[in-house]
Amino acid sequence: MAKQKPDKTAELSEKIDQSLETLGNELDAGKSEQLVKYLQVLSRFHRYSFGNVMLIAMQRPDATQVAGFHAWKKLGRSVKKGERGIKILAPVMRKKADDDDDVEDENERRLVAFRTAHVFDVSQTDGDDLPEFARIAGDPGIYIQSVRDQISEAGISLETDFIEGGASGVSRGGAITVQPGLGSAEEFSVLVHEFAHELLHRGERRKETTKRIRETEAEAVAFTVCNGIGLETGSASSDYIQLYNGSNETLLESLHHIRDCAARILGKLLNDNIEEMSERAERPKPPQQRTLF
Helix, strand or coil: CCCCCCCHHHHHHHHHHHHHHHHHHHHHCCCCHHHHHHHHHHHHCCCCCHHHHHHHHHHCCCCCCEECHHHHHHCCEEECCCCCCEEEEEEEEEECCCCCCCCCCCCCEEEEEEEEEEEEEHHHEEECCCCCCCCCCCCCCCHHHHHHHHHHHCCCEEEECCCCCCCCEEECCCEEEECCCCCHHHHHHHHHHHHHHHHHCCCHHHHHCCHHHHHHHHHHHHHHHHHHCCCCCCCCHHHHHHHCCCCHHHHHHHHHHHHHHHHHHHHHHHHHHHHHHHHHHHCCCCCCCCCCC
8 A cells, every 4th residue: 555645735734833832832821932033034024924924933033035946046046955945835826717607807816725835045045146125223214204105095194293191102093193202213113003003903803802912913013014124123022922812813813913914014115115226226317526626
């Protein structure tokens, strides 16, 4: 009788479940270092799914940029001999059948399964230097205006005004107020925190969560986004324990919401930054002035 091949996809799914259980056990014991590490990895890989972020964090938490073997080749880099890939789950897409009643576009594709794929961190490769995008360390620069634009595009009003009680910012169902006089880094973090409230905690979900969980989710989004643009930020790591609330289901739901919200904000911020850099590169340079010396 032929030996049955192990189901690699099922193994990876089981690893994700085990990682989530480990997170829950640590939070239950009053520790949140692993969750902070997960948020840091999420800040670097916001385009990846929740499960794949977990897998990258488990296998190579120090990863900064990952790509497949052939993708690195196209970038002029080669995977070093003997390097082991990071296992992730990749979707298997198929063209919809002609007899599928739900088909609106004959070229429409649908997800039919997942397969195991391997990616490699840039540190596992050699070759051409990669282009460096603008990073910040302590000053959010153009990102403040970008997040303000996102808030406006979402139909949320934004004003700067004195807030009683000393809070740095508040959100009230479609309106955000920020305390005047904040430093640029603090203002950026507050804007993201309050924007996260607007995106996550309106409607039914506000009734389904405690104030502490809502605050912790918003702070986790701010932490992830700040890390994603290279902004130094402290983490109220002890507060992240509140996400658990004694239930892996609660933790999983919160992490999904944090991931989706941070990915939305961070993806737009980074795209805006790349577009700004491209515009600057395309602008005609002013003619050089002649000097007497």
